[in-house]
Amino acid sequence: MSPVLTQIAWIGRRSILRTLRQPAAIVPAIVFPLFFLVFMAGGLSSVASIPGFPAPTYLSFALAGAFVQGSMFAGMNGGADLALDIQTGFINRISLTPIRGVTLVLGQMFGALGVAFLQGTSYLVYGAISGVEFQTGLPGALAILLAGFVVATAFGTLGALVAARTGSAEAVQAMFPLFFVFMTFSSFFLPRPMISTRWFRTIADYNPVSYFIEAIRGLIISGWSARELTLGLGLASAVSAAGLAGASKALKTRLARS
């Protein structure tokens, strides 16, 4: 294995172990989106009877939102972990080794990906038990898990960017309201064609989170769609690349400073 991959593997292992040792961080990240999903599915079940609604039940429609919401929590926790490493001086000590910023950020994502895996599995199981018919079957379920990883990486690199620039876990947590706004001003509650308020529809059209959700939603309610997957996962990858570049650059400055 190349030295870079070895470094990523070690940092990743540490990140996963650290995440597993913090149930207080994992449990809410899994439970909160599930809780929201259950309430939405129960409270909005009648919405599925509106003509033109694209799914047989509101639960099958809303399930994708839980994946993206969960990925948001997982990603933010990843960013907060990096910020804690900065605050506790771990990054200072790492600066004495040949590890590069990009390696550190990528390694730190493994904890978030581990949480995203637990979340994804929980939501898939919940959906299956509750009668959601996955139009893409078992391969689709695996694709949903993978898409969850890609979206968690996008949010995680954004969290890492904030962490690397501010060095504060509080600042990363303070991003929650902003991420939450992105989440709600999207096709989270209703499909975009059914959003009748023009200004909201425009925001949802330009909001990448709409496409993250629709990529996963398509796999659940309509089948394989190259367009939805390319748009959603392509945008998530672009956000990840931008976040990773920004975080690595900020971390490089921080490593040089310390």
Next chain:
Amino acid sequence: MRFRRFLSVTKTVTARNIHNYLSSPALLIPSIAFPLVFFLTFLGGMGRIADVPGLVIPGGYKSFQFTFILFQASGFSGIFSGFAMAQDFERGFIRRLMLAAPQRGGIVAGYVIGAVFRAVIPGTVLFSVGLVAGVRVEGSALEVVLLLCLAVSFTLIAALWSCGIAMRLRTIQAAPLMMVPFFLSLFLTPVFLPLAFLTGWLQTAAENNPITRILGGARGLIAGRPNGTGAAFLVAALMAALLTIWSWRSLRRAERAGG
């Protein structure tokens, strides 16, 4: 004499809470921004929900949603007051306050009245935005006043609950214990659609949730078709009375623990 002392403590603690709230953007801005974001989301992103077959809402769907957001904002103002109290316990401020205050009940009253003030600013902003956004207030002036009284009572209920937790645990780490039961109770009501449109266990839970009565009464008042207003006030009064006992007992516990 005792009452004057009580008032004096209440006044001082209330003034401090109001000052802290107004002078701290980290407290002020989210308290205004969060309800607005929720309202705009519900207003813009969920308008088509009004097209659910068979759905007829007196006053319109916007008013229906607006009432929920108003109560959510009112309730959170109360919960945040508990956060403030827990932080003051951690900083040792309440220990000093307990030594100085001749009537300690005034400390709790100060936080609770401070919570009501905290609810006024976001409530006013929300109401203004709601009116601009087309929320139909079809109730008379008296009905609107009664609606606001219900909202204030909801702030009191939330503040008494969260201050009770703060006095029992005396740490900000108890914040989820203040927030989660409140959040759960609020969402176990007809949030998005009327009770008849809920299904399964959620409908059963909402039917038996006392907050459903308060919210239902408020929705009737804003629509100008009062329905269950008396029951709403009765439930609010009962909850406030029970939670006053809860917070009084919590205060005694905090006193025994030495603040």
